[in-house]
Amino acid sequence: xxxxxxxxxxxxxxxxxxxxxxxxxxxxxxxxxxxxxxxxxxxxxxxxxxxxxxxxxxxxxxxxxxxxxxxxxxxxxxxxxxxxxxxxxxxxxxxxxxxxxxxxxxxxxxxxxxxxxxxxxxxxxxxxxxxxxxxxxxxxxxxxxxxxxxxxxxxxxxxxxxxxxxxxxxxxxxxxxxxxxxxxxxxxxxxxxxxxxxxxxxxxxxxxxxxxxxxxxxxxxxxxxxxxxxxxxxxxxxxxxxxxxxxxxxxxxxxxxxxxxxxxxx
Amino acid sequence: xxxxxxxxxxxxxxxxxxxxxxxxxxxxxxxxxxxxxxxxxxxxxxxxxxxxxxxxxxxxxxxxxxxxxxxxxxxxxxxxxxxxxxxxxxxxxxxxxxxxxxxxxxxxxxxxxxxxxxxxxxxxxxxxxxxxxxxxxxxxxxxxxxxxxxxxxxxxxxxxxxxxxxxxxxxxxxxxxxxxxxxxxxxxxxxxxxxxxxxxxxxxxxxxxxxxxxxxxxxxxxxxxxxxxxxxxxxxxxxxxxxxxxxxxxxxxxxxxxxxxxxxxxxxxxxxxxxxxxxxxxxxxxxxxxxxxxxxxxxxxxxxxxxxxxxxxxxxxxxxxxxxxxxxxxx
Numbered sequence: 001x002x003x004x005x006x007x008x009x010x011x012x013x014x015x016x017x018x019x020x021x022x023x024x025x026x027x028x029x030x031x032x033x034x035x036x037x038x039x040x041x042x043x044x045x046x047x048x049x050x051x052x053x054x055x056x057x058x059x060x061x062x063x064x065x066x067x068x069x070x071x072x073x074x075x076x077x078x079x080x081x082x083x084x085x086x087x088x089x090x091x092x093x094x095x096x097x098x099x100x101x102x103x104x105x106x107x108x109x110x111x112x113x114x115x116x117x118x119x120x121x122x123x124x125x126x127x128x129x130x131x132x133x134x135x136x137x138x139x140x141x142x143x144x145x146x147x148x149x150x151x152x153x154x155x156x157x158x159x160x161x162x163x164x165x166x167x168x169x170x171x172x173x174x175x176x177x178x179x180x181x182x183x184x185x186x187x188x189x190x191x192x193x194x195x196x197x198x199x200x201x202x203x204x205x206x207x208x209x210x211x212x213x214x215x216x217x218x219x220x221x222x223x224x225x226x227x228x229x230x231x232x233x234x235x236x237x238x239x240x241x242x243x244x245x246x247x248x249x250x251x252x253x254x255x256x257x258x259x260x261x262x263x264x265x266x
Numbered sequence: 267x268x269x270x271x272x273x274x275x276x277x278x279x280x281x282x283x284x285x286x287x288x289x290x291x292x293x294x295x296x297x298x299x300x301x302x303x304x305x306x307x308x309x310x311x312x313x314x315x316x317x318x319x320x321x322x323x324x325x326x327x328x329x330x331x332x333x334x335x336x337x338x339x340x341x342x343x344x345x346x347x348x349x350x351x352x353x354x355x356x357x358x359x360x361x362x363x364x365x366x367x368x369x370x371x372x373x374x375x376x377x378x379x380x381x382x383x384x385x386x387x388x389x390x391x392x393x394x395x396x397x398x399x400x401x402x403x404x405x406x407x408x409x410x411x412x413x414x415x416x417x418x419x420x421x422x423x424x425x426x427x428x429x430x431x432x433x434x435x436x437x438x439x440x441x442x443x444x445x446x447x448x449x450x451x452x453x454x455x456x457x458x459x460x461x462x463x464x465x466x467x468x469x470x471x472x473x474x475x476x477x478x479x480x481x482x483x484x485x486x487x488x489x490x491x492x493x494x495x496x497x498x499x500x501x502x503x504x505x506x507x508x509x510x511x512x513x514x515x516x517x518x519x520x521x522x523x524x525x526x527x528x529x530x531x532x533x534x535x536x537x538x539x540x541x542x543x544x545x546x547x548x549x550x551x552x553x554x555x556x557x558x559x560x561x562x563x564x565x566x567x568x569x570x571x572x573x574x575x576x577x578x579x580x581x582x583x584x585x586x587x588x589x590x591x592x593x594x595x596x597x
Contacts, residue, residue, distance in 0.1 A: 002378030009375030017363040020404075095361040098420075101323045102376040103349045171584050 006104040007112045013095070014116020018083060028075060028124040035071045036131050039193075040064040061234055064135040069229035070192030072128045072147070073222065076155050077183050079124040083117035084162020085178055088169050106264045114159045114256065121155035122148065137233055146232040153248040154225045160255035167262040189213075190222035191238065221247050274337055276301045276428050276460040277322065282331035284317055284483075291317040293483040294331065299428075299462055299476070302454060306474040307464040310570050314483040315464040316356060319432050322462070323353050335428060349377065352421030352459075356432040358413045362405040366397060366416055369405060370423055377424035384423065391419035394449060411442035418449060422457075429453070431463040435470065447473065468563045477562075481570045491562055498568055499560020500525075503536040503544060506554040516548065 018024055044063045090096035099109055129147070132139050165182065206214050217223055228244020231237040277299035284292040292314045299305040309315050320326040321333055324344040333340045335347040360369050367388065374384035392398045395415035405413065414434060421429055429450075435443040447470065453459045463474070471477050472491050479487040479494070487494055502525060507513040516532055517524065523540075526533040536544070541557055558564065 005378055006376045009372045013361060013364065013368075013372055016368070017361060020363045093357045093359065095359055097325070097355055098353070098359045098373065099376055100325060101348050101351065101353050102373075103345045103378060104376055105345075 002103060003105060003108045006099075006102065007108050007115075010099065010109060010112025011116040011119065014083065014113060015119055018079075018116075018120040024079070024082060028079060028127050031078065032071050032075055032128040032131055035074065036064065036068065036128075036135060040067050040071075040135065043067075061236060062136060065137055065234050066230075066236075067193060068128070068132065068135040068137050069233045070187075070190070070226050071131075072125045072151065072229055072233075073154065073190070073192065073226050074183075074187050075128050076121045076125045076151060077158055077187060077222070078179070079121040080117055080155050080158035081162040081165075081178055081183055083120055084114075084159050085166050087113065087163055087166040091166075107260055110163065110256075110260050110263045114156060114163060114259070117159035117162070118152065118155035121159065122151045125151040125155070132233075143232060147229065150225070150228050150232055150244070150248070153245065153252060154229075157221075157225075157248055157251035157255055160252065160259045163259040164255060164262065167259065186220060186222050189216045189220045190226050191217050192222075192226050221251055224248070274334075275299055276303070276336060277305075277462060278332070278334040279318070279322070280332045280334075282318070282321060282328045282333055284314075284321065284326065284329050291483050292321075292328070295480065295483065295485055296331075297478050297485060297488055299460060302458050302460055303476055304450070304454060304461045304463070304474040305476045305478065306471045307462065307478050307480060308466065308468065308471055308566060309464070309480040310466060313481045313570075315480065316432055317483075318480070319430055319462075319464060323351055323430060324348055349424070350427045352424070352426030352429045354414070354417045354421050354429070354431045354434050356436070358410070358417060360405045360413055360416060360420075362408075362413075365402050365404050366392070366408070367401040369416065370420055373420045374423045379424050387423045391422050394422075394452070395419045396445075411438050414438060414442065414446065415449070418446065422453065422459075426459070428460045428462065431461065433464055433466070435465065435467060443467075443470070468561075468566055471562055479566060479569050486569045487565070494565050495560050495562060498565045499562075500564070500568060501536045501538070501541070501560060502558040502564075503534040503541055504556045504558060505532045505534065505552050506530055507532065508551055508553050512551040516551065520544075 040063060046063070086094075087096065091100075096109070096113075100106075126148075129139065129144070162178075165178070224239060224244040224247040226244075227237055227239050228241070228248070231241050231244065275298040279298070280296050281294045282292055282296070283290070283294055295314070295318060307315050307318065317326065321328050322335060322340060324340045324347060327341055336350045338347040338350070340347045361372070364372065370388045370391065371384065374388065379387065389398075392401060395418055397412060397416055397419065400408065400412065405416070408416065418431075418434070431450075435446055438446070450461055450463075454461060463470075465471060475490065477487075477489065477491055477494055478485060487498055489497065505516065507516055507530075513530075513532065517527055520532075520534050523534040523536070524532070525535050534540075534544070536557070545555070
């Protein structure tokens with residue numbers, strides 16, 4: 001009972017403080033607008049090729065439609081890692097110190113933290129959904145529900161990843177390094193902003209793109225999450241449809257387990 | 267929750283050692299804190315006070331030795347030990363984006379205080395530390411003195427029997443420090459709370475029942491303030507001789523009492539009788555003389571030496587400095 005009450009308290013705290021953090025909120029709103037409106041609209045015309053005067057899209061979607069699910073993933077990625085990274089401060093000086101000397105188990109504390117961070121990340125993912133109209137993505141209730149489920153899985157896995165990273169960091173001087181060293185590389189290599197052409201075979205792909213890039217994209221778990229989101233929102237899958245959920249499910253379990261194992265020694 | 271196995275001392279620390287890499291932070295520290303006592307842990311920076319406190323509140327594990335809170339071993343039964351503790355850390359550990367009330371309520375949730383009792387306690391504690399009007403303000407709008415008072419209130423929202431305070435009065439003005447001590451005394455009287463406080467303000471220690479001086483991870487002295495003064499306090503005679511010959515003669519004559527000699531000054535260890543005798547005999551040969559009576563401060567300096575402890579900032583301090591200048595997404 002104490003554990004449950006504590007879990008609720010920690011979750012609530014995480015959500016409340018994130019909502020009150022104006023900086024984070026501004027990032028959550030401006031990021032998707034920049035990516036969708038500026039990059040998306042800007043690159044939209046280049047996302048097709050003309051053969052003998054006939055316009056064909058590389059994939060049967062506009063670039064805006066194509067990038068839309070990926071921007072959801074990006075927003076979740078930023079917010080998840082951000083809230084997990086606040087653990088560094090929290091652990092050394094902040095509130096977490098107080099909680100670590102409470103009668104709560106370490107597992108409860110971590111779960112509260114991760115669930116709270118994931119909730120906020122899903123909320124930020126929903127901010128992107130508001131832009132659906134501008135991207136010609138039609139939203140139906142089942143579509144939105146499926147997307148929410150995928151976002152929750154992704155957010156939980158990424159917040160756990162953030163905690164794993166935070167567990168290893170003793171000195172913290174800013175979030176910039178995480179953005180540059182973790183978030184953007186993960187994002188760019190997740191087939192988020194350019195597709196690996198589905199019409200090409202594996203061998204052909206490796207001819208068109210350099211071998212290392214193809215491998216990076218295929219090894220990046222986020223690729224499969226983005227793919228699953230695309231499947232849900234625009235009905236386009238590069239990989240088999242269930243694969244994304246599977247990869248995210250495994251990532252949730254494995255990353256949370258690692259995070260907990262290391263967190264117990266804090 | 268298991269009840270206390272025996273009604274021994276509130277805190278028992280027995281031969282506790284802790285090593286960080288090559289430095290021995292604690293070297294076989296032992297002491298006991300009796301029920302309802304105000305116990306001060308006095309020591310210079312880096313003496314091992316905070317390390318010891320972290321072991322008591324189960325954040326750190328001792329390498330060897332036993333520490334018990336209300337009879338519960340901090341390593342074997344950390345949850346039981348923790349539920350009896352109210353802790354105020356050296357750095358504020360409030361969530362400063364939450365309001366005063368939210369902070370207290372969260373603490374109550376985390377410590378499993380039932381809703382009704384929680385509401386009542388929060389009100390009581392806010393009254394005690396005089397922050398009732400601030401209940402709905404976010405913590406970031408509070409001054410550092412108010413934050414400290416809030417933390418003391420927070421440590422008492424659950425059924426804490428023993429309060430650990432790590433330098434609770436550092437950086438606060440005299441008024442706030444005084445007020446904090448008055449809260450502590452009231453709590454001792456009203457709730458029968460045992461208090462373990464670390465400090466390097468020697469003046470504050472005088473009012474405690476028991477003082478333990480530690481340095482370089484070792485207990486140097488342990489007793490009531492009066493006992494310490496008697497045992498370690500040394501009356502000193504500070505003499506400025508008139509001429510160099512006087513200087514040499516006095517130094518030679520009282521060689522066995524010599525405490526310190528500089529070009530102009532001689533310091534002799536003394537007591538009341540000797541000071542009298544010295545004055546009558548050598549009154550004509552000195553330009554100035556002062557008698558230094560033992561204070562806790564001089565006891566402290568005798569025990570721990572006079573040099574300043576400089577230490578490079580570690581990762582922790584750097585992070586703290588970053589946070590203080592308003593580092594993003596942290597506070």
